[in-house]
Amino acid sequence: MNNLPVMVSFLLALLLTSLPIPETAVMFRPEWLVLVLIYWCMATPERIGIFTGWLMGLLLDVMYGSMLGQNAMSLSVIAYLVGILHLRVRMFPLWQQSVMVFVLVLVHLGINAWIRGITGQFTIVWTYWTPALTSALVWPFLFILLRDLGRQRIKR
Amino acid sequence: MRELIRRLGGVTPATVRILVLVALSIALMLIDHRTQQLEKFRNIVQTVVYPIMYISTMPREMVRGFTESIETSSNLQTVNESLRQENLLLHSRLEKLHSLEADNLRLKHLLGQSEQIAEQVLLAELVEVSLEPYTQQISLNKGSRDDVYVGQPVINGDGVVGQVVHTSQFQSTVTLLTDPGSAIPVMVMRNGLRGVLFGTGVRNKLAMPYMTADADIRIGDLLISSGMGGRFPTGYPVATVTEIRQDPSDEFLTINTLPVTQLDHGREVLLIWPETIKDQNNPLQQEFIDE
Numbered sequence: 001m002n003n004l005p006v007m008v009s010f011l012l013a014l015l016l017t018s019l020p021i022p023e024t025a026v027m028f029r030p031e032w033l034v035l036v037l038i039y040w041c042m043a044t045p046e047r048i049g050i051f052t053g054w055l056m057g058l059l060l061d062v063m064y065g066s067m068l069g070q071n072a073m074s075l076s077v078i079a080y081l082v083g084i085l086h087l088r089v090r091m092f093p094l095w096q097q098s099v100m101v102f103v104l105v106l107v108h109l110g111i112n113a114w115i116r117g118i119t120g121q122f123t124i125v126w127t128y129w130t131p132a133l134t135s136a137l138v139w140p141f142l143f144i145l146l147r148d149l150g151r152q153r154i155k156r
Numbered sequence: 157m158r159e160l161i162r163r164l165g166g167v168t169p170a171t172v173r174i175l176v177l178v179a180l181s182i183a184l185m186l187i188d189h190r191t192q193q194l195e196k197f198r199n200i201v202q203t204v205v206y207p208i209m210y211i212s213t214m215p216r217e218m219v220r221g222f223t224e225s226i227e228t229s230s231n232l233q234t235v236n237e238s239l240r241q242e243n244l245l246l247h248s249r250l251e252k253l254h255s256l257e258a259d260n261l262r263l264k265h266l267l268g269q270s271e272q273i274a275e276q277v278l279l280a281e282l283v284e285v286s287l288e289p290y291t292q293q294i295s296l297n298k299g300s301r302d303d304v305y306v307g308q309p310v311i312n313g314d315g316v317v318g319q320v321v322h323t324s325q326f327q328s329t330v331t332l333l334t335d336p337g338s339a340i341p342v343m344v345m346r347n348g349l350r351g352v353l354f355g356t357g358v359r360n361k362l363a364m365p366y367m368t369a370d371a372d373i374r375i376g377d378l379l380i381s382s383g384m385g386g387r388f389p390t391g392y393p394v395a396t397v398t399e400i401r402q403d404p405s406d407e408f409l410t411i412n413t414l415p416v417t418q419l420d421h422g423r424e425v426l427l428i429w430p431e432t433i434k435d436q437n438n439p440l441q442q443e444f445i446d447e
Contacts, residue, residue, distance in 0.1 A: 011208065014205070014208050015208055015211060015212050017286065018208060018209050018212040018285045018286055019212045019215070019285075019286065020212065020213065020216050020284035020285055020286055021286060023420075026286070026289050027289075029286075029289075049170070049173075050170060050173050050174050050177060051173065051177070054177045054180075054181070057181075058201065059201065059204070059205055062198055062201040062202050062204075062205055063205045063208070063209060063285075064287050064288035065287050065288060065291075065293055065295070065321070065322055065329040066288045066291070067184075067185050067188050067189055068184045068185065068187075068188040068194055068197070068198060069180070069181035069182065069183075069184030069185040069188065070181075070185060072177075072181045072184070073177075073178055073181035073182070073185075076174060076177045076178065076181070077174065077178065080170060080171075080173075080174040083170050084170075115185065119185075119189055120336070120337070122290070122336070122357070123336065123357045123358075125290070128289070128290055
């Protein structure tokens with residue numbers, strides 16, 4: 001089971017995403033699934049990539065009750081972008097990675113907002129974008145956590 | 157930058173893959189937006205994510221179970237007392253309602269109307285999971301296993317809440333009246349004036365467009381479901397008119413209304429199955445059944 005940490009982290013991300021939280025806290029919730037996807041696309045690009053992103057997005061669509069394909073599209077695009085950038089970003093210091101995460105989450109939110117706007121069911125409020133900021137803030141901790149998880153497996 | 161352009165321009169396997177998947181996503185979205193054909197597929201995937209959603213509700217459930225178990229007995233007694241009184245009151249009203257219903261039925265028979273609307277209801281509890289942010293949707297703990305169907309009306313003690321949009325084995329998703337994609341045919345209870353209420357995406361606000369300036373509608377009017385379109389049953393309270401404005405440049409009135417139910421409060425709602433009881437004595441209908 002080489003994929004165990006990957007699967008567990010994706011599962012936890014889905015769990016954290018569906019965890020009920022007060023209405024006011026929704027604007028502060030990091031996009032856990034996007035973060036975990038970015039990490040694994042960066043760490044193991046040969047195994048985790050566009051298709052995984054697409055599948056996870058589909059799961060999220062079903063969980064959220066949104067249109068099928070909406071999050072699937074945005075997450076596969078994120079995976080694709082990370083695939084282009086991963087060689088450079090791996091060398092970045094953590095805070096610069098955070099900046100990149102900020103931009104990527106913005107892209108994710110943007111694609112979602114765009115699709116929801118086209119289908120005519122969406123009015124944007126500015127708090128819609130704040131998860132990008134919280135995601136960027138959470139990134140360094142998540143990065144270290146997931147990296148140590150991966151390292152321990154190699155030691156064994 | 158140059159490399160980025162080269163990579164974007166040169167067709168790499170990744171580029172092919174992303175293009176295919178984006179196309180697939182768009183196709184999925186188109187089908188899902190226009191038709192109901194993907195509901196089955198959604199159900200299958202839902203059974204995969206159901207355990208995740210179930211686990212995520214557990215912490216909240218545990219906290220609630222704990223707070224309920226440490227409720228003081230005096231507190232419970234007062235609640236019990238007030239519930240008993242309310243029950244008595246409702247009972248007395250129900251007695252009256254029974255006789256009224258009988259009257260109504262008799263009069264309908266006299267008029268030759270053969271159909272009577274009866275409703276079957278089921279109590280459903282809200283499942284506390286996070287749905288897509290900034291949508292007006294809720295999740296219920298009853299699904300297709302309990303014969304919940306897409307388009308089913310959902311009410312609570314005060315009035316109409318919304319309608320079911322997705323069902324899976326154990327859960328269903330309900331779009332609230334305030335969702336921008338939601339509309340409900342209504343009439344003014346005072347005079348039967350018909351209209352349609354649209355969700356605005358803003359909590360506690362429904363819009364009633366296309367009413368001309370001479371429409372007899374006032375602030376404070378109660379709007380009830382009219383039963384037009386056949387989706388929502390007739391006669392349930394929906395909203396009260398809070399604002400009427402006449403914009404000189406607009407030939408229609410701007411009417412804002414407040415839903416009678418607090419859409420984001422409460423833990424229980426009722427699912428209803430509107431059904432027609434066939435009158436066996438009616439020869440016309442008998443014929444129809446025989447065919």
